[in-house]
Amino acid sequence: MxxxxxxxxxxxxxxxxxxxxxxxxxxxxxxxxxxxxxxxxxxxxxxxxxxxxxxxxxxxxxxxxxxxxxxxxxxxxxxxxxxxxxxxxxxxxxxxxxxxxxxxxxxxxxxxxxxxxxxxxxxxxxxxxxxxxxxxxxxxxxxxxxxxxxxxxxxxxxxxxxxxxxxxxxxxxxxxxxxxxxxxxxxxxxxxxxxxxxxxxxxxxxDGWGAVWSGLMFGGLVVGVDELRSAEGSRWMLWLVLGVVSAVLFIRRQQRFDNPLLPLDIFRSSRFSMAAVTSFFAWVGQASAFLSVPFLLQGALGYSPLASALLFTPWPLAIMLSAPRAGRLADRFSPPLICTIGMMIFILGVISLALLESGAGWLDVAWRTALCGLGFGFYQSPNNRELMGSLPRQFSGTAAGVMASVRTFGQSLGAALVALALSGGLLAMAGGEPVVLALRVAVASAVIALVLSALRLRAPRE
Incomplete structure (x- = not known):
């Protein structure tokens, strides 16, 4: 430090x-x-x-x-x-x-x-x-x-x-x-x-109306995604419709208002746009895997709640150790390169968790959860640096708002997908055990983030 x-x-x-x-x-x-x-x-x-x-x-x-x-x-x-x-x-x-x-x-x-x-x-x-x-x-x-x-x-x-x-x-x-x-x-x-x-x-x-449409947009989408967990009724559809309609009205408002809540011109920066989109898919993958692991440990592997909590701890601890070091490397080397390597490590960690068999020992579990945290820590800091540093300093507040927004919605979507997988809602589309299916969802989203991050390596620096 x-x-x-x-x-x-x-x-x-x-x-x-x-x-x-x-x-x-x-x-x-x-x-x-x-x-x-x-x-x-x-x-x-x-x-x-x-x-x-x-x-x-x-x-x-x-x-x-x-x-x-x-x-x-x-x-x-x-x-x-x-x-x-x-x-x-x-x-x-x-x-x-x-x-x-x-x-x-x-x-x-x-x-x-x-x-x-x-x-x-x-x-x-x-x-x-x-x-x-x-x-x-x-x-x-x-x-x-x-x-x-x-x-x-x-x-x-x-x-x-x-x-x-x-x-x-x-x-x-x-x-x-x-x-x-x-x-x-x-x-x-x-x-x-x-x-x-x-x-x-x-x-x-x-932009008062922009604030109204923004609140309804995120509120509708977040609650709608959360309501997907319930198999009863169609409330999720009503909330998602509210979110989508509000999103359309929000975008139209931003295009017409002189001082918009979210200046859409910032997305003309490919560095910023790619960092934001990559962040969204990465957070979906992180949340999906993060929430699946306790069910894997206590269900398929038979660990007690206390033991599963202890075996889960290496994940955030690895982020604590790797994120500052990754951020420091991103000040010296290409942030997209470090992001790509980190996401590859994260994917390997999630795949290794999905391959665990009944009776796996605590060491087998601990190094896998640590690998997930290590990979995400090496991804997160450089990508946040890319997102915050790709715009002029006067747009720092807007960049920070976008960063927090994609993180929040990505986590909400990841949580809803895990709930769908565990309830059997996704089993009609894919076979396998519910927890393993949830981990597959995490891998799929992380692979999208990996591809997007790798594409940045060939893009010219602005």
């Missing part, structure tokens, strides 16, 4: 000392936003019992957090140009802290879902603008390393979330999962207020 604080006479961005403090602020905020999903997951049965609600109703405590964020990502990115990225980011942090208190004090599911919705909006404000602020804080020559560090923080939250949640539930009741955000959030608030770069706003008109 020492090289992240190195200095040269021609550096843009922050000098080393304030850079370190800004990095600490961004790290704390990202960690809280990611942890707040994973910590709550393990507490859903406890929350359901405490509030006397069904398990299916308790799922909304997680779903509304993710859905609210998905609907608002592009809106926050656009507002950052009018109000300033720093103000949006700090406002999101304040909302996150206040609503954490509200969640802890909620007497019913309705109140808890209400506060979780706004907590998700606060998290989205931070996560959607974090990469843009990294680009302002760090010199251009260290952008890949910064993206690698950001990926490491997210992986840390994924790896430690369930364990931390279990420890907090062991010493207290479920409100403690939300109250822990308050002291950590106050420290982050002091750091962000003092060290994040001041970004002036402008008087440009805000």
């Amino acid at each position: 020492k090289h992240l604080l190195s200095s040269r006479h021609d550096d843009d961005g922050y000098p080393p000392k304030p850079r370190a403090m800004a990095m600490a602020a961004l790290m704390l905020c990202s960690l809280m936003a990611v942890l707040d999903t994973n910590i709550v997951n393990v507490a859903l049965p406890t929350i359901a019992d405490a509030l006397s609600i069904s398990s299916s109703d308790a799922i909304w405590v997680v779903n509304i957090y993710q859905l609210a964020g998905a609907c608002a990502i592009l809106t926050f990115a656009a507002l950052s140009y009018r109000i300033g990225a720093r103000r949006i980011y700090i406002s999101g942090l304040v909302v996150f802290i206040v609503t954490s208190l509200g969640c802890a004090w909620s007497p019913s599911l309705s109140w808890l879902v209400f506060f979780r919705c706004f907590q998700g909006l606060g998290a989205a404000a931070m996560m959607s603008l974090g990469p843009a602020l990294y680009r302002m804080v760090f010199p251009s020559r260290l952008l890949g390393s910064a993206m690698g560090f950001s990926a490491m923080i997210v992986a840390t939250g994924i790896a430690t979330g369930p364990t931390l949640g279990g420890l907090l539930l062991a010493v207290g009741d479920w409100p403690l999962l939300f109250l822990i955000n308050v002291p950590v959030g106050m420290v982050a608030l002091v750091l962000t207020w003092r060290y994040l770069p001041v970004t002036p706003g402008s008087r440009i008109a805000f």
